[in-house]
Amino acid sequence: MALRTLCYIGRAIESTKIGLHTVQTGARSLSTSIRVLNKPEYSVTFVRPDGEKIKAKGKEGDTLLDVVVNHDLDIDGYGACEGTLTCSTCHVILKPDDFAKLPDKPSEEENDMLDLAYGLTDTSRLGCQIQLSKQLDGLEVQLPATINDARS
Amino acid sequence: MRKQNPDFPLSFFKSVQESSHFTTMWKRSCSFLPSLKHSQFTASHFSCTPVHFEPTKKICIIGSGPAGFYFAQNLFKKVPDISIDMLEKLPVPYGLVRYGVAPDHPEVKNVINTFEKVASNKNFKFHGNVTLGRDVKFSELRQAYHAVVLTYGCNEDRELGIPGENLPNVISARKFVGWYNGLPEDKDLEVDLSSETVVVLGQGNVAVDVSRILLSPIDLLKVTDITEYSLQALSQSKVKTVYLIGRRGPLQAAFTIKELREMTKLPGVQTLLQKEHFAGTENIIPNLPRARKRLSELLVTTASKEQEGSRYFRPTFLHKPVEILGSSESGVVQGVKFEINDIDHEKGIARGTGKYEVNECGLVLRSIGYKGTSVDSDIPFDSNRGVVVHENGVYSAGWIHTGPTGVILSTMSDAYDQSNRLIEDINKKTLNVTNSKPGFSAIENTLNSKSVVTVNFEGWKKIDKIEVERGAAVGKPREKIVDVAEMLRIGGS
Ligand SMILES: Cc1cc2nc3c(=O)[nH]c(=O)nc-3n(C[C@H](O)[C@H](O)[C@H](O)COP(=O)(O)OP(=O)(O)OC[C@H]3O[C@@H](n4cnc5c(N)ncnc54)[C@H](O)[C@@H]3O)c2cc1C
Numbered sequence: 134m135a136l137r138t139l140c141y142i143g144r145a146i147e148s149t150k151i152g153l154h155t156v157q158t159g160a161r162s163l164s165t166s167i168r169v170l171n172k173p174e175y176s177v178t179f180v181r182p183d184g185e186k187i188k189a190k191g192k193e194g195d196t197l198l199d200v201v202v203n204h205d206l207d208i209d210g211y212g213a214c215e216g217t218l219t220c221s222t223c224h225v226i227l228k229p230d231d232f233a234k235l236p237d238k239p240s241e242e243e244n245d246m247l248d249l250a251y252g253l254t255d256t257s258r259l260g261c262q263i264q265l266s267k268q269l270d271g272l273e274v275q276l277p278a279t280i281n282d283a284r285s
Numbered sequence: 286m287r288k289q290n291p292d293f294p295l296s297f298f299k300s301v302q303e304s305s306h307f308t309t310m311w312k313r314s315c316s317f318l319p320s321l322k323h324s325q326f327t328a329s330h331f332s333c334t335p336v337h338f339e340p341t342k343k344i345c346i347i348g349s350g351p352a353g354f355y356f357a358q359n360l361f362k363k364v365p366d367i368s369i370d371m372l373e374k375l376p377v378p379y380g381l382v383r384y385g386v387a388p389d390h391p392e393v394k395n396v397i398n399t400f401e402k403v404a405s406n407k408n409f410k411f412h413g414n415v416t417l418g419r420d421v422k423f424s425e426l427r428q429a430y431h432a433v434v435l436t437y438g439c440n441e442d443r444e445l446g447i448p449g450e451n452l453p454n455v456i457s458a459r460k461f462v463g464w465y466n467g468l469p470e471d472k473d474l475e476v477d478l479s480s481e482t483v484v485v486l487g488q489g490n491v492a493v494d495v496s497r498i499l500l501s502p503i504d505l506l507k508v509t510d511i512t513e514y515s516l517q518a519l520s521q522s523k524v525k526t527v528y529l530i531g532r533r534g535p536l537q538a539a540f541t542i543k544e545l546r547e548m549t550k551l552p553g554v555q556t557l558l559q560k561e562h563f564a565g566t567e568n569i570i571p572n573l574p575r576a577r578k579r580l581s582e583l584l585v586t587t588a589s590k591e592q593e594g595s596r597y598f599r600p601t602f603l604h605k606p607v608e609i610l611g612s613s614e615s616g617v618v619q620g621v622k623f624e625i626n627d628i629d630h631e632k633g634i635a636r637g638t639g640k641y642e643v644n645e646c647g648l649v650l651r652s653i654g655y656k657g658t659s660v661d662s663d664i665p666f667d668s669n670r671g672v673v674v675h676e677n678g679v680y681s682a683g684w685i686h687t688g689p690t691g692v693i694l695s696t697m698s699d700a701y702d703q704s705n706r707l708i709e710d711i712n713k714k715t716l717n718v719t720n721s722k723p724g725f726s727a728i729e730n731t732l733n734s735k736s737v738v739t740v741n742f743e744g745w746k747k748i749d750k751i752e753v754e755r756g757a758a759v760g761k762p763r764e765k766i767v768d769v770a771e772m773l774r775i776g777g778s
């Protein structure tokens with residue numbers, strides 16, 4: 134229980150950014166969260182098909198899937214395979230400029246899954262493969278009309 | 286991989302710690318902490334006494350595959366005051382995610398994490414080892430619940446309807462999959478792997494799955510949750526060549542690119558294609574839609590690629606099976622006779638040429654699809670299409686609603702669509718949920734009178750734990766228990 138308590142406190146601190154110096158001792162998980170805390174945060178906006186915007190923040194290196202999971206964003210079925218490139222539910226559509234800014238082109242495996250994504254566009258990517266970075270701060274991505282998979 | 290959310294803000298956590306009185310109450314009313322998120326309480330409610338009311342809307346879901354769980358997930362999210370009972374034929378949940386998805390594709394099973402969250406809702410009850418149509422009647426369920434949701438999948442095979450289909454060692458891919466995945470009814474299937482050549486009839490992803498299992502180096506399978514007895518059999522297998530045979534042309538191939546790419550990368554295995562099947566496709570491929578184009582390009586590149594390996598995967602197009610041939614003495618399969626088809630690549634139409642060819646083999650796996658059936662004569666069912674049809678108070682989703690096509694994600698979309706339909710019916714009052722219904726207590730009486738042992742979700746977790754422990758002992762993620770009686774001894778209540 135004690136460990137669990139610490140764990141919760143650790144997480145709470147991580148999410149609220151308070152009282153860092155008051156909890157100094159013990160658990161390794163805390164020191165990890167301190168290190169994590171130092172990472173810069175960037176914002177990202179998901180735009181639903183109906184135009185509704187969902188704003189959230191993530192740390193450098195987090196994928197868009199991490200952001201959705203960490204904030205429990207209410208996007209039906211997003212990330213069913215948990216980032217293992219075996220679904221395409223994390224499909225997002227980028228603005229052409231942002232698409233060009235991404236450091237890596239999609240891998241063969243990402244393209245294979247994108248092939249099956251519903252509503253594919255020329256600037257589509259899988260959210261589990263996009264990492265937040267300074268260049269992408271303020272990124273806005275569109276969610277496709279239906280999360281679907283056209284393998285049938 | 287998936288990070289757990291901080292479900293509770295710190296202030297709330299403290300208040301739980303400080304008030305032991307509260308903690309006891311909390312434990313009593315809601316025994317499982319993480320389900321708080323799904324419950325109707327929020328932190329602000331805690332000043333008043335949290336009283337747990339029996340939900341008034343009672344829904345019964347039949348079948349615990351992806352369709353059933355995604356259906357339940359959406360109902361819990363959108364409908365307050367609802368309880369869900371999920372009945373499952375087997376003692377254990379998850380349908381084809383456990384018994385269909387290939388053992389060397391563990392990532393696909395990550396969806397189970399979502400299903401476990403659904404199952405942790407305090408208004409969700411799993412009742413394993415209860416078969417609709419045998420242990421309980423559809424009409425009884427209609428009486429006991431406000432709505433019945435059929436998500437029991439497709440449990441039979443489509444057949445070719447050609448001579449020789451019932452010869453020994455002509456096996457349906459469905460049963461072969463059930464065998465290596467430990468489906469209790471298929472655990473004793475006799476699979477003879479003493480021949481060098483196997484013909485798989487059909488070219489969908491299931492056909493590729495069974496081919497891959499037959500050709501994979503045994504070391505790759507050893508570390509999966511494949512059943513021990515099939516691992517044994519496969520390690521002694523003589524199979525060197527697997528033909529994956531379809532009637533249509535390469536531009537109509539039914540498997541998807543991911544599955545093909547995986548085969549082209551399988552260690553020790555060459556993927557061999559007949560170049561002549563691609564004659565005349567050069568000008569068509571560049572103009573195909575993206576997915577079809579990339580798949581066709583991969584086929585073309587593979588066809589002319591130098592490869593290494595002493596086992597062979599041979600996707601073969603334009604062959605229509607007309608007869609399965611057996612030895613006149615033993616009756617055991619010896620080959621398949623095909624009519625060679627011709628194809629108009631542009632229109633995608635294949636036509637018989639009147640020329641025939643025999644492909645010798647010692648095992649035939651028929652993989653031309655699954656079939657849905659009605660499991661109780663009162664179910665509104667379209668037997669031509671093999672699907673359940675909607676009627677007031679009866680919903681369906683997944684393969685038994687759409688027919689046996691598509692992957693977990695298409696099943697998910699369908700389950701969301703169909704559960705939204707139920708929700709709409711509640712809102713429009715076309716589904717009556719105001720009268721009082723007995724729910725599971727009525728069913729329980731029937732089950733007791735028939736001495737049916739059921740497995741609840743905690744019972745499944747006991748089975749799960751033992752499977753994982755047994756797996757760890759032999760370096761596998763799990764060693765599945767394949768005997769229903771043993772499952773019931775461990776998890777039955
Ligand atoms: C061999 C194979 C491999 C596959 N691999 C993949 C893959 O890698 N990736 C992917 O995305 N999709 C894959 N799929 C597709 C995926 O499995 C389906 O889309 C999905 O499982 C369909 O879900 P469902 O809930 O409709 O049916 P099912 O998963 O079949 O669930 C139906 C449930 O109902 C139960 N049931 C049946 N009859 C009764 C009864 N009378 N009473 C009570 N319960 C009953 C069954 O025991 C079962 O648990 C695969 C399918 C197969 C056949």
Ligand code: FES
Binds near residue numbers: 223
């Ligand atoms: S989460 Fe499945 S492919 Fe990205």
